[in-house]
Amino acid sequence: MNLRAIKAVTETQTRILDAAEDLFMQHGFEGASMRMLTAQAGVNLAAVNYHFGSKDALIEAVFRRRLDAMNTERIAELERLEKDAAGKALSPEAIIRAFIGASLRMIEDTRGGGRTFTRLLGRAYTEPAKPIRQLIGQMYATAMERFKAAFVRALPELPKDELVWRLHFMFGTLAYTLAATDTVQLIAGAKPEDRYDARVLEDRLAAFMSAGLLAPLAGTVNVRIAA
Amino acid sequence: MNLRAIKAVTETQTRILDAAEDLFMQHGFEGASMRMLTAQAGVNLAAVNYHFGSKDALIEAVFRRRLDAMNTERIAELERLEKDAAGKALSPEAIIRAFIGASLRMIEDTRGGGRTFTRLLGRAYTEPAKPIRQLIGQMYATAMERFKAAFVRALPELPKDELVWRLHFMFGTLAYTLAATDTVQLIAGAKPEDRYDARVLEDRLAAFMSAGLLAPLAGTVNVRIAA
DNA sequence: GCGGATTTCAAACGAACGTTTGAATGATAG
């Protein structure tokens, strides 16, 4: 098999993955059928089973194509920050930005399908099907451990269980923002045009999340200066 | 039709609704089949179509059974607060608590299926099927308008578009928290026992959300005293 | 340009889907 053959293979696989990404996002994993999917990709019905083995394996491949790279990027960014800090503590907001940056930058990629993937990803977090949740969980495991440790170092005074809850809330905020559809907006009035500006969105998300993460502990009085 | 007949009717309908709530939560709307559903409810396969008309109508009924009451409760709580304040401005946190309280209290109802419903609800926010999103959106519309107006009054200095984004983030935080499964936790270490204590959870969520809502505007320097 | 491997294709598989049907069963009012 030479280069041209590899190109052809990946070409078919890529078209299937692109169509799957789009249709899974629009109709869900069960709602998007193999016939829809192969029709949109312009390939034969049997191609999915030939190249990926099964529909479930295709779902996994759709996530793996982008998610592994995304989490690797997250960790790399975090390690860059830690190296630059040279032993000094990182600010919580910097860690937050390292985590959300990779996924937000993907939002801007409306041509390459990155935007589609982020919406699919946002939905997958609350996916009922157990195998998919397990898949996502295992793909996030390493990055999650790494970031949790970073937050513990940055916020040594924050009780562990409180931190875990706040990370949970932050993750929800991000997940929902990624999943948000432009067709339905529960809160009317949002300007859709800056929804895709990753820089603005990152600033807004980082401000919201940092404030939430650093919120005074319930039941305590706490004077704090935020800049 | 006398009382006993009515009882029998609602009894069958209730069993179907309970089973649907549970199975939709576990397997999604497409993943839960009529045969699964009627088997779990202990009723005949045709009962759903007889009593509700179709599977789609059943889905709507599942939401309507609890969601209408929940949003009515939210609005009532908000109006009670406004009446008590007698013209004075409400604190953002009080408004937040009025909004999240109803759904969090439902979490504690593990016997009556309230907990199941909140998880289903959390997932429905990111449901790909358009009719379901529309249904949810329209069921929330009134309450959403009401609360948005309350926040505008409570935070007159906060730019409208910034407010809309922060409401969006807050909604995501709540949605994800409601949807959270105990089977998979991306952030290890959470103690599952206090996950169902609505009071503790409300305190934690309210602290996080208020801080996020009141976060200093990006690009500005802002000294703030949080109590 | 031939031979072996890879990929595509149309067709069909059995299983499961939501829904409909018409008869059987139950309860109610006169």
Place this chain on the structure above:
DNA sequence: CTATCATTCAAACGTTCGTTTGAAATCCGC
């Protein structure tokens, strides 16, 4: 008790699902 209605039931409807098959087409090293 009987006529009438609402409800339940087993069975079947046509459709669509994911997957498999074996032959045709394409590609590539030699």
